[in-house]
Amino acid sequence: MSDKVAAGRPERHRTITIGDRVGRPRATARVCEAASCISGNASDITARLRELTEGKSDVAIKRVGCLGLCAAGPLVEIAETGQLFEHVRPDDVGPLVAALDKVAPDAKRQPQGPFFEKQVRVATENFGKVDPESLDDYIAEGGYRALRRVLSEMTSTEVREEISASGLRGRGGAGYPTGLKWTTVAKATGDKKYVICNADEGDPGAFMDRSVLESDPYRVLEGMAIAAFAVHADEGYIYCRAEYPLAVQRLRTAIRLAQRAGYLGTNIMDTSFNFDVQIRLGAGAFVCGEETALIASVEGRRGTPRPRPPYPAVAGLWGSPTLINNVESLASVPTILRDGPEKYAQIGVGKSKGTKVFALAGRIVNTGMVEVPMGMTLREIIYDIGGGIIGDRPFKAVQTGGPSGGCIPAEHLDTPVSYETLIELGSFMGSGGMIVMDDTSCMVDVAKYFQDFCRDESCGKCTPCRVGTTQMYMLLDQITKGEATEADLAQLERLAGIVARMSLCGLGQGAPNPIFSTLRYFRDEYMAHIVDKTCPAGVCPIQKPAEVVA
Amino acid sequence: MPIPYTKPAPPNDDKRWKIVATRMRRMGDRPEALIEALHAAQEAFGFLDSDALEFVGDTLGVPHSRVFGVATFYSFFTLKPQGQHTTVVCTGTACYINGAGDIIEAFEQRLGVKPKGTTEDGKISLLTARCIGACSLAPAVIVDGGMRGKARSDELMAELEAM
Numbered sequence: 001m002s003d004k005v006a007a008g009r010p011e012r013h014r015t016i017t018i019g020d021r022v023g024r025p026r027a028t029a030r031v032c033e034a035a036s037c038i039s040g041n042a043s044d045i046t047a048r049l050r051e052l053t054e055g056k057s058d059v060a061i062k063r064v065g066c067l068g069l070c071a072a073g074p075l076v077e078i079a080e081t082g083q084l085f086e087h088v089r090p091d092d093v094g095p096l097v098a099a100l101d102k103v104a105p106d107a108k109r110q111p112q113g114p115f116f117e118k119q120v121r122v123a124t125e126n127f128g129k130v131d132p133e134s135l136d137d138y139i140a141e142g143g144y145r146a147l148r149r150v151l152s153e154m155t156s157t158e159v160r161e162e163i164s165a166s167g168l169r170g171r172g173g174a175g176y177p178t179g180l181k182w183t184t185v186a187k188a189t190g191d192k193k194y195v196i197c198n199a200d201e202g203d204p205g206a207f208m209d210r211s212v213l214e215s216d217p218y219r220v221l222e223g224m225a226i227a228a229f230a231v232h233a234d235e236g237y238i239y240c241r242a243e244y245p246l247a248v249q250r251l252r253t254a255i256r257l258a259q260r261a262g263y264l265g266t267n268i269m270d271t272s273f274n275f276d277v278q279i280r281l282g283a284g285a286f287v288c289g290e291e292t293a294l295i296a297s298v299e300g301r302r303g304t305p306r307p308r309p310p311y312p313a314v315a316g317l318w319g320s321p322t323l324i325n326n327v328e329s330l331a332s333v334p335t336i337l338r339d340g341p342e343k344y345a346q347i348g349v350g351k352s353k354g355t356k357v358f359a360l361a362g363r364i365v366n367t368g369m370v371e372v373p374m375g376m377t378l379r380e381i382i383y384d385i386g387g388g389i390i391g392d393r394p395f396k397a398v399q400t401g402g403p404s405g406g407c408i409p410a411e412h413l414d415t416p417v418s419y420e421t422l423i424e425l426g427s428f429m430g431s432g433g434m435i436v437m438d439d440t441s442c443m444v445d446v447a448k449y450f451q452d453f454c455r456d457e458s459c460g461k462c463t464p465c466r467v468g469t470t471q472m473y474m475l476l477d478q479i480t481k482g483e484a485t486e487a488d489l490a491q492l493e494r495l496a497g498i499v500a501r502m503s504l505c506g507l508g509q510g511a512p513n514p515i516f517s518t519l520r521y522f523r524d525e526y527m528a529h530i531v532d533k534t535c536p537a538g539v540c541p542i543q544k545p546a547e548v549v550a
Numbered sequence: 551m552p553i554p555y556t557k558p559a560p561p562n563d564d565k566r567w568k569i570v571a572t573r574m575r576r577m578g579d580r581p582e583a584l585i586e587a588l589h590a591a592q593e594a595f596g597f598l599d600s601d602a603l604e605f606v607g608d609t610l611g612v613p614h615s616r617v618f619g620v621a622t623f624y625s626f627f628t629l630k631p632q633g634q635h636t637t638v639v640c641t642g643t644a645c646y647i648n649g650a651g652d653i654i655e656a657f658e659q660r661l662g663v664k665p666k667g668t669t670e671d672g673k674i675s676l677l678t679a680r681c682i683g684a685c686s687l688a689p690a691v692i693v694d695g696g697m698r699g700k701a702r703s704d705e706l707m708a709e710l711e712a713m
Contacts, residue, residue, distance in 0.1 A: 035683065035684060035697075036684055036686050036687060036699075038697075039684065039687060039690075039696075039697030039699055040699065070685075070686030070687075071686050073686065201683070202680065202681070203681070204641070204642035204643040204644075204646075204680055204681035205642050205643035205644045205681060205685055206681070206683075207681075207683035207684075207685055210683045242589065242626050243626075243679060243680075243681075243682055243683070244683060280585070280586070281585065281586065281589055282624075282626075283585055283588070283589065283624030283625070283626035283627060284624050284625040284626035284627075284679075284680070285623065285624050285625065286680065297585065298582070299581075299582050300581055300582035300583060300584035300585050300586075300610075300612075300620070301584075301616075301620065302619055302620055302623040302624075303623065303624070359685060361643070361644035361685035361686065361688065362643070362644050362647055362648070362685075362688075363647065363648075367644075367685060367686035367688075368686055399643065402643075433643070433685075435643045435644055435647065435685075437647060440647075441647050446647075449643070449646055450643075453680070457680070459623075
């Protein structure tokens with residue numbers, strides 16, 4: 001690498017030339033190797049396909065990131081025709097090989113149905129296309145073009161202006177304008193600044209960040225580098241959950257290869273810009289998704305939040321100005337700067353621009369990962385893309401926003417999804433988990449489940465959250481056992497208001513939300529437990545003595 | 551007068567201590583390496599005993615009380631040795647509404663083990679996870695690192711009992 005010193009600099013990376021495309025295969029099988037499909041032995045499928053197609057020079061077998069439709073995994077797609085093979089087994093790939101042989105050289109990609117056609121891909125544009133560990137693949141799909149443009153043509157102010165113009169808002173849930181945050185950090189005084197990527201995706205039922213890191217890790221690194229340039233930082237951290245071993249492994253590989261190719265480190269792309277990234281593992285604390293707790297954890301301490309201000313943008317990691325962005329926000333950055341902010345701002349509705357990645361789970365047919373434009377209705381997401389409810393049972397509610405979110409009932413299914421509308425409905429965008437529930441779920445039990453979660457994950461620093469979540473849990477437990485009175489319900493509501501107002505950080509402030517929203521839409525279920533001593537969904541153990549483990 | 555810093559020797563001549571020491575050295579033996587060091591120790595030994603906590607603390611110059619505080623704050627760290635086989639039941643929302651509770655109940659009834667516990671014969675440990683992100687496979691259970699998607703409690707129990 002370094003023996004080429006023609007221009008006084010080592011050749012940094014082999015660029016993809018047209019010549020590489022001449023030998024393009026006639027047929028390509030893309031095997032999804034994201035966590036969900038891997039647990040269905042996707043790696044064995046890749047190995048078996050390679051074995052069976054050995055010697056066929058016009059057939060390629062490729063490992064790719066998440067194809068999205070996790071419910072049907074392990075998935076294999078034929079790239080040229082768009083044909084999908086679902087529930088593939090390693091010992092039964094014969095039909096797949098036959099289909100690969102039949103692909104005509106001039107084959108056209110056929111529509112793959114509403115699950116795929118109705119999506120708009122920005123942060124996930126490379127999903128199911130690139131090998132997650134291959135830098136060449138990423139570059140071939142237009143990767144690092146945005147960083148090149150930023151470093152060669154733009155000033156940091158222009159970068160921040162373009163991000164502001166795109167209307168991108170924090171995809172971790174709160175929806176703070178990304179451009180504004182970047183500007184605050186850039187203008188903060190301090191010689192040393194940091195960029196942190198928040199990959200501590202703690203919401204139960206959310207797996208968007210995991211999918212992004214597993215399927216397209218370079219995109220996050222590129223987004224971080226652009227962010228670092230825009231805010232004058234030279235050091236970055238990715239704070240990732242230890243529960244995501246595959247994501248961590250792919251990130252490590254990506255960081256190593258990007259460093260070797262000169263996309264991280266000193267003098268990136270032969271400019272004076274320096275930036276390097278390290279991974280920090282979380283250790284199973286939900287509260288570490290809160291930015292000050294996250295910083296404490298990166299510093300090697302217990303992850304407890306502290307009062308803000310000062311905000312991390314002014315005094316963050318080791319007291320220096322620190323930019324903290326969510327994985328999905330950073331993953332959207334390269335596309336915005338590559339295609340221009342106008343294109344991104346055209347997508348979406350009102351103050352919510354662009355797209356949002358959602359993880360569909362629960363009692364829904366097409367469990368998986370989707371990216372849709374802001375402003376799409378819940379009905380379109382759940383019924384058109386998600387394929388409706390399993391067994392055609394009646395829809396009861398969709399839970400968004402994790403433990404700080406709420407349950408949205410059927411009468412609001414036609415609401416367009418945006419930051420504002422979800423808050424109006426008493427829920428919350430959150431990181432993007434959507435858990436669909438049918439009539440077999442009891443809403444009091446769901447509220448109790450989330451309260452149990454918050455009680456367990458409360459860090460214990462402030463009293464309203466530490467004591468309040470436990471008390472609320474105990475009240476809900478009484479209700480589900482049929483032992484509560486209406487006075488208990490009034491007590492619960494009062495307590496929920498106190499916890500929401502008095503808690504130090506988002507965990508406690510949001511903890512009563514599931515209670516508020518279920519009371520708002522499903523008060524009759526609470527009353528059924530309290531007055532009639534029955535559970536309409538038949539979940540709660542009012543009659544039988546056995547206790548349901550929460 | 552400040553006490554001069556001397557790097558402590560590993561508690562015994564187990565080679566795995568070297569892995570832990572290397573991880574800490576790579577981060578400059580500074581206090582912020584604490585969580586990484588605990589990860590390294592737990593990966594190497596399966597759990598964190600007081601030897602490990604003291605060694606890590608002394609190397610990084612972190613008071614033992616703080617090491618213990620961090621190790622007990624994060625639910626990923628365990629201070630008890632695990633059984634021969636470790637099972638993790640995901641209790642994320644998707645798994646919960648698809649029946650993770652029944653699986654945990656089956657563990658209790660058929661194997662007599664509660665979450666965070668180990669069976670009396672030391673064979674099977676049961677842990678719960680907040681969400682392992684495998685929502686499409688709900689309810690998901692991890693048995694010795696291998697994922698069992700759409701787990702059914704009767705099949706799972708039969709498998710574990712045969713172990």
